[in-house]
Amino acid sequence: MLPLLNYLNGHYQPAHNGRTLPVTEPATGQPYATLPDSAAPDVDQAVRAAEAALPAWRRRPAEERGRLLLRLSELITGHLDRLAQAESQDTGKPLSLARTLDIPRAASNFAFFGTLAQHFATETHLQEGLALNYTVRHPLGVVACISPWNLPLYLLTWKIAPALAAGCCVVAKPSELTPYTAHLLGELATAAGLPPGVLNVVHGTGARAGQALVEHPSIRGISFTGGTVTGRHIAAVAAPQLKKLSLELGGKNPTLVFADCDLAEAVQTSVRSAFANQGQICLCGSRILVERPIYEQFKTEFLAQVQELTVGDPLAEATRQGALVSEAHLHKVLSYIELAYREGGHLLAGGQRVQLPGRCAGGYFVQPTVFEGLGPECRVNQEEIFGPVVTLTPFDTEQQALAWANGTEYGLSAAVWTRDLARAHRLSHQLHAGVVWVNTWLHRDLRTPFGGMKSSGVGREGGLEALRFFTEAQNVCIKL
Ligand code: NDP
Helix, strand or coil: CEECCEEECCEEECCCCCCEEEEEECCCCEEEEEEECCCHHHHHHHHHHHHHHHHHHHHCCHHHHHHHHHHHHHHHHHCHHHHHHHHHHHHCCCHHHHHHHHHHHHHHHHHHHHHHHHHCCCCEEEECCCEEEEEEEEECCEEEEECCCCCHHHHHHHHHHHHHHCCCEEEEECCCCCCHHHHHHHHHHHHHCCCCCCEEECCCCHHHHHHHHHHCCCCCEEEEECCHHHHHHHHHHHHHHCCEEEEECCCCEEEEECCCCCHHHHHHHHHHHHHHHHHCCCCCEEEEEEEHHHHHHHHHHHHHHHHCCCECCCCCCCCCECCCCCHHHHHHHHHHHHHHHHCCCEEEECCCEECCCHHHCCCCEECCEEEECCCCCCHHHHCCCCCCEEEEEEECCHHHHHHHHHCCCEECEEEEECCCHHHHHHHHHHCCCCEEEECCCCCCCCCCCECCEECCEECCECHHHHHHHCEEEEEEEEEC
């Protein structure tokens, strides 16, 4: 068993209570590592280390902090294979996906914010003849970065990088299900020359380690990505202490396909947006609404491509669909497939657990699953399944598609497929979604604001929005 450890003040160490939790490889169902079952004393040690490191770190010029982040980015790229292997083993995602998406993006996060901090301009407001105002953005202080299991290193570094770039010190809490790459990040942070205490990683459960972190009085801000229920709970804990909060939560994203679209591209990308990472990306399009004149053709071509998605050992090069993250999540996804039948859905593809031979016999695999015949109000079309289960629904008018697209509690992302530019703008502005893609999906520019509306979150990450979150504005007014 591989012993994963907390990274505190630049050193690896176990939990104070000596307890550990098993880490399971989703592709095999077998434990392969242990992580510290950290509690309040570990969190407190991490926060104290961060507080001690803060004065010197925030005093450093942004360019110097940026240089260290760029070095860390290079080290991540230099360890691409090792990190991708770890991410795949830990999450069950295809190695090819970890190698081309997760780890390169983690490197980009540090490179991007390492340079962006130098372009974070100071605003001035001149009142002619009266006064000059200028805005100083002070680092918030010690902040918590809490991330989920679906894109472990990608999402954790999406928070850590802007926090460090802004001059904050960080205590990070990765998901207990996927701690491996966060563990490895400590080693790379040391090699990059990050001073001890600037970045600390505490492993453990959300209920114990995460809760202690959120409650800690010295934490000034919390950047959280995860489920809506957890987000609400964290908001309730943090509010009385007036902590700054950024919450990136769940989604139930619609894909709107109009008859005038480039059908081949719409089909190919909709398959990817439905099933990438086994549907376990918050941005996955799980409700596919198709204009009636092309519904049958879209369905035929969509199903043909779904049949091509090879479910297999995540470490095999040919695999396009790996394992779900845990046994509990497997059962949750299977329960939604049962529910789809009960709600009157008609199965078009998949619907079964996959039993693989050999090494992966105990793994948590599910076929990519497609239903039709489910109304927009049914639970399968309302609740976040976060797995390889999607619905196809024909629509007749733009207004109907828009009403269905907006008809859930979520508002994270949406994709619109059309060649009609006026419709693309019209719909984009009416969709309740923080991110709208037109004729594409998961096309990211790290400078743009990222986040959800309604129950999908509060606040925006990305670009200057992230630097604003991790800083506190102060206005200085000088009488002329
Ligand atoms: P959870 O909300 O269960 O967990 C997210 C993180 O919060 C984990 O590290 C978890 O620890 C921790 N946590 C749990 N309870 C607490 C607590 N009381 N205090 C502090 N931390 C706590 O989400 P999942 O990990 O299941 O991730 C899936 C969810 O994330 C989906 O809903 C998905 O939509 C959403 N998501 C949103 C994204 C976005 O950008 N909007 C992007 C990616 C995912 P532990 O795992 O140890 O319990």
